[in-house]
Amino acid sequence: MPDHPRSTPTPSSPEVRSRRFNVSLVWLVPIVAALVGLSMVVHKAMSVGPQIVVTFLTAEGLEANKTQVKYKNVVIGKVTSIALNDDRAHINATIELDQSAAAFTKRDTRFWVVRPRIGAGGVSGVDTLLSGAFIGADPGEAKDTEDNFVGLENPPAITYGQKGKRFTLHTADLGSLDIGSAVYYRRIQVGQVVSYQLAKDGKGVDIDIFVNAPNDQYVRKDSRFWNASGVDVSLGANGLKVNTQSVASILAGGVAFIEPNYSVDKSLADERAEFTLFDDLETALARPDGEGHYVQMRFDQSLRGLTVNSPVEFLGVNVGRVVSVDLDYDAKAETFPTVIGAVIYPNRLGKAHDKLALMGDDDEVKGARLMEQMVKHGLRAQARSANLLTGQLYISMNFVPNAKPVDFDQTKRPMLIPTVPGSLDKAQEQLQAFVDKLSKIPIDQIADNLNGSLGQLNKTLANVNGQVLPEMRDTLVQTRKTLATANDSFAEDSPQRQQLGQAMDEVQRTARSVRVLTDFLGRHPEALIRGRLKDGKPDAYQPTSSTSREIDQE
Amino acid sequence: MSLPPYARDLQLTLCHTCGQACAEDVHHCPRCNSVVHRRKPESLARTWAFLLASLIFYIPANLLPVMYTDMFGNGSENTIMSGVIEFWESGSWDIALLIFIASIAVPCLKFLVLGTLLITCQLRSRWAMRERSKLYRLIEVIGYWSMLDVLVVALIAALVQFRSLSSIEPRLGILFFGLVVVLTMLAAMSFDPRLIWDAEVEDA
Numbered sequence: 001m002p003d004h005p006r007s008t009p010t011p012s013s014p015e016v017r018s019r020r021f022n023v024s025l026v027w028l029v030p031i032v033a034a035l036v037g038l039s040m041v042v043h044k045a046m047s048v049g050p051q052i053v054v055t056f057l058t059a060e061g062l063e064a065n066k067t068q069v070k071y072k073n074v075v076i077g078k079v080t081s082i083a084l085n086d087d088r089a090h091i092n093a094t095i096e097l098d099q100s101a102a103a104f105t106k107r108d109t110r111f112w113v114v115r116p117r118i119g120a121g122g123v124s125g126v127d128t129l130l131s132g133a134f135i136g137a138d139p140g141e142a143k144d145t146e147d148n149f150v151g152l153e154n155p156p157a158i159t160y161g162q163k164g165k166r167f168t169l170h171t172a173d174l175g176s177l178d179i180g181s182a183v184y185y186r187r188i189q190v191g192q193v194v195s196y197q198l199a200k201d202g203k204g205v206d207i208d209i210f211v212n213a214p215n216d217q218y219v220r221k222d223s224r225f226w227n228a229s230g231v232d233v234s235l236g237a238n239g240l241k242v243n244t245q246s247v248a249s250i251l252a253g254g255v256a257f258i259e260p261n262y263s264v265d266k267s268l269a270d271e272r273a274e275f276t277l278f279d280d281l282e283t284a285l286a287r288p289d290g291e292g293h294y295v296q297m298r299f300d301q302s303l304r305g306l307t308v309n310s311p312v313e314f315l316g317v318n319v320g321r322v323v324s325v326d327l328d329y330d331a332k333a334e335t336f337p338t339v340i341g342a343v344i345y346p347n348r349l350g351k352a353h354d355k356l357a358l359m360g361d362d363d364e365v366k367g368a369r370l371m372e373q374m375v376k377h378g379l380r381a382q383a384r385s386a387n388l389l390t391g392q393l394y395i396s397m398n399f400v401p402n403a404k405p406v407d408f409d410q411t412k413r414p415m416l417i418p419t420v421p422g423s424l425d426k427a428q429e430q431l432q433a434f435v436d437k438l439s440k441i442p443i444d445q446i447a448d449n450l451n452g453s454l455g456q457l458n459k460t461l462a463n464v465n466g467q468v469l470p471e472m473r474d475t476l477v478q479t480r481k482t483l484a485t486a487n488d489s490f491a492e493d494s495p496q497r498q499q500l501g502q503a504m505d506e507v508q509r510t511a512r513s514v515r516v517l518t519d520f521l522g523r524h525p526e527a528l529i530r531g532r533l534k535d536g537k538p539d540a541y542q543p544t545s546s547t548s549r550e551i552d553q554e
Numbered sequence: 555m556s557l558p559p560y561a562r563d564l565q566l567t568l569c570h571t572c573g574q575a576c577a578e579d580v581h582h583c584p585r586c587n588s589v590v591h592r593r594k595p596e597s598l599a600r601t602w603a604f605l606l607a608s609l610i611f612y613i614p615a616n617l618l619p620v621m622y623t624d625m626f627g628n629g630s631e632n633t634i635m636s637g638v639i640e641f642w643e644s645g646s647w648d649i650a651l652l653i654f655i656a657s658i659a660v661p662c663l664k665f666l667v668l669g670t671l672l673i674t675c676q677l678r679s680r681w682a683m684r685e686r687s688k689l690y691r692l693i694e695v696i697g698y699w700s701m702l703d704v705l706v707v708a709l710i711a712a713l714v715q716f717r718s719l720s721s722i723e724p725r726l727g728i729l730f731f732g733l734v735v736v737l738t739m740l741a742a743m744s745f746d747p748r749l750i751w752d753a754e755v756e757d758a
Contacts, residue, residue: 024596024599024600024603026596026599026600026603026604026744027599027603028603029603029604029607029737030603030604030606030607030610032607033606033607033608033610033611033733033737034607034610036610036611036614037610037611037613037614040614065636066630
């Protein structure tokens, strides 16, 4: 034990250090801590957003506390829990949205899970391959809010605020269209198929399309839509035809539209306007057919090559199509006539129809009466060959001159249009008759006769060869001799020639004598009576010496 | 058995730093010139204040995420507890246990021990004084190890930075956790273990 001096505390005044505050300053530390904590709590409370529940078919790719909700790739919330729905067919994902994302509680907000998708239209959501799925959101416009949403299984084609118009197309079947299929205007993509569903009566499909602004201004009230999917290969009566819109539309399908050239109503189509989706451009642009009339025709010939949808033409104008080709049995004639059912659209006659309609109300009875008139004037149906290569037939209605009159029952329904055999059949018949006639010619006899004649001819020729020819040769030899003799006669030194020359000289002399005589007589015509006088004597006449001398000299 | 006299009885004060026995009326140790107190000044109040502050900070430290992990675009934020659970569920129970002890068990132990010490000292309880002083020495030793979490986050955040491939960033929670550790250490430092034994004197 150390020996410390036990000193009593000195009564000297101790230095008393007193603070102004009794409370230690160290208490500021927990106060500051509390303030910081409190501010964080308040901040958290202020920033906490609405909580919603979205129902999906599957929770594939979703994770509680991890999966984010994104809009335009901005995180607006997080999935806080995933639970099975009561019906066990769906899952409920509870989502905590940020304070700023309150707009996403509107009733028509849409939620969908973004997963990697590879389709004909392209690839999307590749980033989710590594990062995992997230929930995409698209705010709505409705006024009232909602806590429970049904999530979409596919991302919506159009998102909030996209400008454009929605239209509905009616068609018989969907074809190869799908959500996301493109909508083309003059082969430029201007929109896409948004959704489709069966029509309410189940007899067709309603397709919703969305055309983006500003191209939605090209959708007019009378625009025509047609299905531009795939490659349209048609082998019709007019030959092979291939038509397509673009490579993408071949794969993913597409819809195209255009306004017809004779567009009358150029005003813009309204939002949600409804159109008909035609099968191809041609039918889309055709005038509206109006109501079709069903007629029948009976042909007594084989109609190979006539199929359903073969055209029916009236004076070369396509007015309808064949809808049925059936065999019938005629017990009386014991034949099998073919009964053709066809639908005729009188509207396709164009102006002719308008004028005909003016003649009477467009009643079926009137039409039948008109048909009776035309049949009386020779209207007949004929199966004609449209294409010799493919052997396709079409029905042609023409006025046949000199047609056999037939009874036309104008009260019968459907109307039975009288027929005549087809043009090719007629040609066949004529050819048959010609061949028959040809076969009746007695070719054998003709050949026999010809054979005899030819034998005779042969004999005659032998005769000619044996007898006539030698004689002919002798004659020719004689002729040659004669000619040689003649030739000799005319030779330069032949006596005949000399004689001839002498004879000619004699003639010359004779001619001179005659001239002298005539000259003398000309000068002395009295000599004829008195005879020739002596020079200068009886006669006073003095001849010109020159003249006489000339004569003498000659 | 007669106990040795207390410093107070001899009007002496021990220097905290060099252990020199100084006269009671000096304010600075004549040897090392550090401030001399009979007991640590306002020990209980300061310990209480630091303890409460660290308790308050302990709430956000556990609720807020401490780390943001971004692996191939798959970003996630982890709190301490969620990290422990994740490791546990993925099978690395050893790492989970390590983190649990360092980040949750030790701070909680500190709160409990300090709280017990403070209350018993204020009540001048004479219960298990020897064990309580052992506890105090224990938390003084393990206090430093609580910084393990902060160090791990700081290291990883600095190392794992591969741009878009993967990156790890610290989050606000780790700051609070660091504050908790610092404050508990301060609380432990400002507590004077001699107060445990003061109860004897008063009763004597």
